[in-house]
Amino acid sequence: MNLLQMEYFQEVAKTSSITQAARTLNISQSALSIMMNKLEAEIGYPLLAKQGRNISITPYGKKVLHYSYILLHEMEDIQREFKELRGEENEWKLTLGVTDSNYYGDWILNLMHDYPDLQLNVLQMARDEIYENLLIGKLDFGISNGMEYYEELDSQLLFSQPYQLLVLKNHPLARKGRITMEELVQEPLLSLPPSHKNRLIDNLSSAMHFRPNIVFEGNADIMEQMFHVGVGSILTCAHNRGQWMRSQREDYALLDIVGTSTRYEMYLVWSKNRFRTKCARMFQNYVFDYYHV
Amino acid sequence: MLLSQLEYFRVVAKHEHISHAAEELRIAQPALSTTISKLEKELGVPLFDRIGRNIELNDAGRRLLAHADYLFEQIEEMEKSLEQTREILENEVAISVSNSMFLGGWLHNFVLDNPKIRLHQRMLSEDQMLEALLNEEIDVAVGEFNSDIPGIVRKVLVEDEYVFSVVAPNPLALKDTIVFDDIRDASIIGLPSNATYKIADRVFARHGLEPKVIFEGSHRLMQKLEMDGKGIVFATKQMIYIMAQNNVSRDDAMQFKIHTISDMDCSCQLCVCWKADRELPVMAKKFIDAMDASYPRYSDDEAFMQEYSLDWTRKEETV
Numbered sequence: 001m002n003l004l005q006m007e008y009f010q011e012v013a014k015t016s017s018i019t020q021a022a023r024t025l026n027i028s029q030s031a032l033s034i035m036m037n038k039l040e041a042e043i044g045y046p047l048l049a050k051q052g053r054n055i056s057i058t059p060y061g062k063k064v065l066h067y068s069y070i071l072l073h074e075m076e077d078i079q080r081e082f083k084e085l086r087g088e089e090n091e092w093k094l095t096l097g098v099t100d101s102n103y104y105g106d107w108i109l110n111l112m113h114d115y116p117d118l119q120l121n122v123l124q125m126a127r128d129e130i131y132e133n134l135l136i137g138k139l140d141f142g143i144s145n146g147m148e149y150y151e152e153l154d155s156q157l158l159f160s161q162p163y164q165l166l167v168l169k170n171h172p173l174a175r176k177g178r179i180t181m182e183e184l185v186q187e188p189l190l191s192l193p194p195s196h197k198n199r200l201i202d203n204l205s206s207a208m209h210f211r212p213n214i215v216f217e218g219n220a221d222i223m224e225q226m227f228h229v230g231v232g233s234i235l236t237c238a239h240n241r242g243q244w245m246r247s248q249r250e251d252y253a254l255l256d257i258v259g260t261s262t263r264y265e266m267y268l269v270w271s272k273n274r275f276r277t278k279c280a281r282m283f284q285n286y287v288f289d290y291y292h293v
Numbered sequence: 294m295l296l297s298q299l300e301y302f303r304v305v306a307k308h309e310h311i312s313h314a315a316e317e318l319r320i321a322q323p324a325l326s327t328t329i330s331k332l333e334k335e336l337g338v339p340l341f342d343r344i345g346r347n348i349e350l351n352d353a354g355r356r357l358l359a360h361a362d363y364l365f366e367q368i369e370e371m372e373k374s375l376e377q378t379r380e381i382l383e384n385e386v387a388i389s390v391s392n393s394m395f396l397g398g399w400l401h402n403f404v405l406d407n408p409k410i411r412l413h414q415r416m417l418s419e420d421q422m423l424e425a426l427l428n429e430e431i432d433v434a435v436g437e438f439n440s441d442i443p444g445i446v447r448k449v450l451v452e453d454e455y456v457f458s459v460v461a462p463n464p465l466a467l468k469d470t471i472v473f474d475d476i477r478d479a480s481i482i483g484l485p486s487n488a489t490y491k492i493a494d495r496v497f498a499r500h501g502l503e504p505k506v507i508f509e510g511s512h513r514l515m516q517k518l519e520m521d522g523k524g525i526v527f528a529t530k531q532m533i534y535i536m537a538q539n540n541v542s543r544d545d546a547m548q549f550k551i552h553t554i555s556d557m558d559c560s561c562q563l564c565v566c567w568k569a570d571r572e573l574p575v576m577a578k579k580f581i582d583a584m585d586a587s588y589p590r591y592s593d594d595e596a597f598m599q600e601y602s603l604d605w606t607r608k609e610e611t612v
Contacts, residue, residue, distance in 0.1 A: 001368075002295060002296060002297075003295075003296060043375070044375075045375050045378075045379070059382060060375055060378055060379070063371065063374045063375055063378055064375070067367055067368070067370065067371035067374075070367050071364060071367060071368070074360060074363060074364050074367070075364075077360065078294065078336075078357065078360045079294075081356060081360070082336045082337060082338060082353070082356075082357075085336075085337075085338050085353055085356070273363055
């Protein structure tokens with residue numbers, strides 16, 4: 001087994017076609033076929049299955065694909081670490097996976113301003129995808145709402161905040177300043193669409209096992225408009241509410257939610273095995289400084 | 294940088310001695326020295342401190358060793374996970390049956406013989422099974438299939454026959470021979486209407502009719518009602534055999550009078566089916582082979598047939 005085979009295998013898996021992969025890799029189709037046969041023979045399991053014209057990846061192929069990313073990223077890691085050992089500098093480039101794009105708005109602009117050479121890729125994905133991509137080395141960091149324990153991952157809690165409900169000033173509970181879980185279940189709510197991978201309302205409702213009364217789903221702008229005409233209330237937390245309160249009209253009130261200890265928690269997550277370049281160390285310190293952790 | 298270079302490097306790092314490492318690797322010492330200096334050249338820093346004739350892993354070497362260890366650890370993990378995948382795939386089988394009674398007793402033994410099996414079973418009607426087989430959602434189907442189906446391999450397990458059972462208070466129990474007209478208007482106790490395998494419907498359908506079902510319920514409840522002479526219950530000879538083997542006590546069973554219907558073709562075939570032109574999973578093949586070899590057929594059990602004092606030999610097709 002060698003790593004070039006692995007790299008080529010990744011391309012075949014990506015395109016599900018020997019022909020297309022050969023074109024991208026700029027080698028002949030027969031050479032690629034021979035290489036894949038050799039890889040299968042060396043690993044001892046069938047990795048590809050012919051399905052008519054196309055090629056599908058067998059369950060064994062999927063496992064090999066997963067590990068191929070780990071192995072190739074580890075090789076890159078060696079190069080990065082030795083580059084710094086030689087006193088050279090690595091590219092100022094980071095790839096982040098974030099569960100929710102609403103939460104880094106303030107500091108990310110400052111960061112880009114302070115480090116104009118930094119190439120920052122920010123990809124929105126579900127929590128599980130962040131973990132998987134950290135493990136296989138596709139991401140440098142994840143910023144994840146909630147954190148499960150993984151042996152290979154390290155994490156740092158950035159902040160933990162109670163959920164709150166944003167209501168109009170004339171809402172019957174506005175003067176009380178709080179709402180019970182029972183009342184919240186009934187409350188008409190506005191929310192981002194379900195396609196949004198990490199909605200606050202899903203976090204809270206799955207932790208508390210209730211079905212939220214979502215009356216309107218839409219993007220943030222239209223949610224804000226609907227909020228101001230009284231269609232429903234918005235679940236939020238301290239770090240998130242800025243986006244709803246940016247209008248000049250101060251016709252809103254915040255209610256504390258009584259009867260739940262579930263909080264909105266944001267973590268910075270990274271792989272223990274990954275070499276952290278100078279750039280990655282800078283980023284980590286920057287985020288820790290910002291959140292005072 | 295090649296994996297093989299890192300493999301050699303690990304051995305040299307372990308021994309901190311070129312010729313000992315060369316011995317372990319069974320390669321010539323100069324070749325190994327070249328590999329290591331090539332690696333150092335490529336990485337741009339020495340990995341060993343040379344002290345006289347000895348070599349000693351330095352800081353950069355230790356860093357590389359951590360990476361190399363991790364790499365080979367992951368390769369081992371990969372091999373392990375491939376092995377696990379193989380075990381799962383080899384033991385996975387998805388089957389479907391139209392009446393779970395068909396597998397009573399036999400399946401139990403098959404699972405005991407294959408303790409690692411990962412069995413998935415769905416109850417489907419015969420039509421649904423064929424679709425699921427062709428879509429490869431299931432590997433094996435067991436049910437009544439009376440003729441060949443394109444794209445499907447059909448293996449007959451039992452040449453079976455529809456019969457009905459009836460208990461003494463019911464006048465039908467006293468008759469010696471039954472023709473279809475005798476039961477045309479009989480009250481029938483049957484499985485619930487959403488059941489996948491309803492024999493009364495099949496028998497009556499051969500006359501273009503529908504059965505008069507007075508009660509639908511589970512097998513257990515059906516049996517109780519039948520004991521009171523409330524109605525008749527359709528089954529196949531094989532089903533009665535399996536019931537007798539499994540859950541009906543002998544004394545209970547003797548009270549049932551089992552009738553064939555003399556003036557119609559009641560033959561049916563209990564089959565095991567799978568998709569043609571498909572490489573079946575290992576466990577599916579085992580399942581089929583075991584079924585073929587050890588499925589208990591009523592017609593092989595002479596003691597049973599005698600005890601039920603019924604003409605169990607299949608009539609010649611009357612068509």
